[in-house]
Amino acid sequence: MKKISILGSTGSIGTQTLDVVAMHPDSFEIDGLAAGGNTALLLEQVRRFKPRRVSVASQELADDIRPQLPAGVELYSGEEGLVQIAAGGDADYLVTAVMGSVGLRSTLAAIEAGRDIGLANKETLVTAGHLVTELARRKGVNLLPIDSEHSAIFQCLNGENVEDIASITLTASGGSFRDLTREQLQGVTVEDALRHPNWAMGAKITIDSATMVNKGLEVIEAHWLFGLPYEQINVLLHPESIIHSFVEFRDSSIIAQLGNPDMRVPIQYALTYPRRLESPAQRLSLAQAGRLTFREMDFARYPALKLAIECGKAGGTATTAFNAANEVAVARFLRRDIPFVRIEEILEKVLERHTPESHPDLEQIEECDRAARELAQTL
Numbered sequence: 001m002k003k004i005s006i007l008g009s010t011g012s013i014g015t016q017t018l019d020v021v022a023m024h025p026d027s028f029e030i031d032g033l034a035a036g037g038n039t040a041l042l043l044e045q046v047r048r049f050k051p052r053r054v055s056v057a058s059q060e061l062a063d064d065i066r067p068q069l070p071a072g073v074e075l076y077s078g079e080e081g082l083v084q085i086a087a088g089g090d091a092d093y094l095v096t097a098v099m100g101s102v103g104l105r106s107t108l109a110a111i112e113a114g115r116d117i118g119l120a121n122k123e124t125l126v127t128a129g130h131l132v133t134e135l136a137r138r139k140g141v142n143l144l145p146i147d148s149e150h151s152a153i154f155q156c157l158n159g160e161n162v163e164d165i166a167s168i169t170l171t172a173s174g175g176s177f178r179d180l181t182r183e184q185l186q187g188v189t190v191e192d193a194l195r196h197p198n199w200a201m202g203a204k205i206t207i208d209s210a211t212m213v214n215k216g217l218e219v220i221e222a223h224w225l226f227g228l229p230y231e232q233i234n235v236l237l238h239p240e241s242i243i244h245s246f247v248e249f250r251d252s253s254i255i256a257q258l259g260n261p262d263m264r265v266p267i268q269y270a271l272t273y274p275r276r277l278e279s280p281a282q283r284l285s286l287a288q289a290g291r292l293t294f295r296e297m298d299f300a301r302y303p304a305l306k307l308a309i310e311c312g313k314a315g316g317t318a319t320t321a322f323n324a325a326n327e328v329a330v331a332r333f334l335r336r337d338i339p340f341v342r343i344e345e346i347l348e349k350v351l352e353r354h355t356p357e358s359h360p361d362l363e364q365i366e367e368c369d370r371a372a373r374e375l376a377q378t379l
Contacts, residue, residue: 002271005032005053005085007106008097010041012202013120013146013263017095018045020268023280028271031091034082034098034106039065046073053089055081082106087113093271095146096121099204100327101320101369104128108362111141118270120146122221123327127320128365129224143225144270149218150225151266152244152257157226158274160255166248168228170218171238172297173198175209178239182301188340190333198241198261207330211343216308220319223312230313235305237295242284260284304344307351316356317368324372325350332377346379 004021008014014035021028032053035042039061046054046069054069055076056062062077069075076084079102086094087109094110095118096103103121108128110117112135119125125132136143145151149170157165176193177185193210194203201209208214219233244266246256259265262281269276299306304326311318329346332338338346350372357364 001029002027002093003029003031003091004093004095004271005034005051005089005091006030006095006097007034007082007086007103007121008036008095008099009033009045010035010038011097011099012205013097013267014095015041016264017097017118017267017271018049019280020264020271021049024277027277031089032085034076034085036098037061043068046070053085055085079105083109086110087115091115093118095267095271096124097146099123099202101127101323104132104365105362107132108135111135111139114139114141116142116144118144118146118267119150119225120267122147122217123323125221125224126217126323127369128362129220129319130359131362131365133224142273144273145221145225146263146266146270147218147221148261148263148266149245150222151269153222153226153247155257155269156245156247156255160247160249162227164249164251165228165232166250166252167232167234168222168226168245168247169234169236170215170222170245171236171241171243171294172212172215173209173241174237174239175212175214176206177210178237182341185341186339190336193333193340197239201263203334204327204330207333207343208326210340212302212305213308213326213330213343213347215302216305216312217323219305219309220312230309235297237297238292239295240289240292242289242292258284258286304347307344307347311351314356316358317360317365318351318354318356320360320365320368321350321354321356321372322347324369325376328373328376346376349379350375 030049030051033051034055036057053074059077083106086106097120101123107124241261243256248254311322329343
């Protein structure tokens with residue numbers, strides 16, 4: 001019986017993780033749940049999965065839900081609450097599914113406590129990949145990818161030697177606007193951007209998919225997860241989202257991982273590795289799929305992807321600044337403060353004014369994150 005805690009239990013990844021847990025009640029037990037402001041859903045999850053530890057975004061929300069919690073449930077709030085759920089209690093496995101760089105300190109705390117990590121929070125590696133991977137190595141902790149692309153690469157590399165890799169390729173759906181020209185992006189709405197053609201995801205990651213920032217973050221994450229230089233990491237547009245990613249080896253062989261677009265599959269594999277259990281996902285029929293199509297990535301069409309890769313190659317706090325600026329810009333777009341194309345302009349302007357620190361410590365990373373957010377908010 002694996003004891004699991006989840007950061008971001010009411011979000012898209014969190015709820016789908018609980019779907020997997022519910023399907024295999026003899027394999028998993030929930031020790032802790034951390035949510036943001038969706039307390040109604042959190043209370044439903046508490047009643048169903050009976051965690052011993054719960055956290056919410058603020059002390060005010062904690063005071064609101066305290067009378068509704070079962071006796072004996074420990075209640076926390078804020079960033080300290082995330083750390084308590086991540087590193088306290090009896091869990092031996094943490095799923096980190098909160099959005100943004102807010103998950104960094106709690107993930108480091110869980111690694112310090114010796115817990116294996118199911119990593120859905122790509123910003124953790126984007127903002128502090130050198131700190132996270134080094135600590136995981138020292139503590140003997142497994143970082144198991146939940147993103148479908150990284151899970152695919154992880155599965156393709158099972159039993160293979162890293163030195164035999166020629167390249168890895170992350171596939172991209174292209175997001176909501178994959179068939180629009182840059183001229184046609186003028187005037188698109190929030191509602192347009194949130195209509196992803198393939199995946200059911202949260203608002204922020206859906207916007208990131210439309211700008212291709214999400215794929216840029218995934219390239220940076222892949223660099224840290226698999227220890228590969230950026231020159232060996234490629235991106236290919238694949239509208240059907242059937243091939244989730246693939247690896248080419250030096251003998252010219254290619255191994256790919258395929259499946260219908262359903263996040264419960266990579267979530268479950270991260271929870272059960274190296275075992276495979278029955279999945280709630282619909283099985284893939286290639287005959288019904290009929291045809292798979294691919295397009296070379298157009299960096300002129302998706303300048304934010306190019307900028308993300310450049311930040312990855314620059315290293316240090318460049319990726320921290322990129323991520324922080326993007327989080328602010330996407331939030332402003334979702335509030336309808338700025339048009340869609342302004343997201344890319346804000347990223348460019350923040351990076352133009354940023355001087356990267358190489359090998360930053362946690363305090364330098366957090367200071368860079370704060371400064372980049374302030375600048376992105378004023379542009």
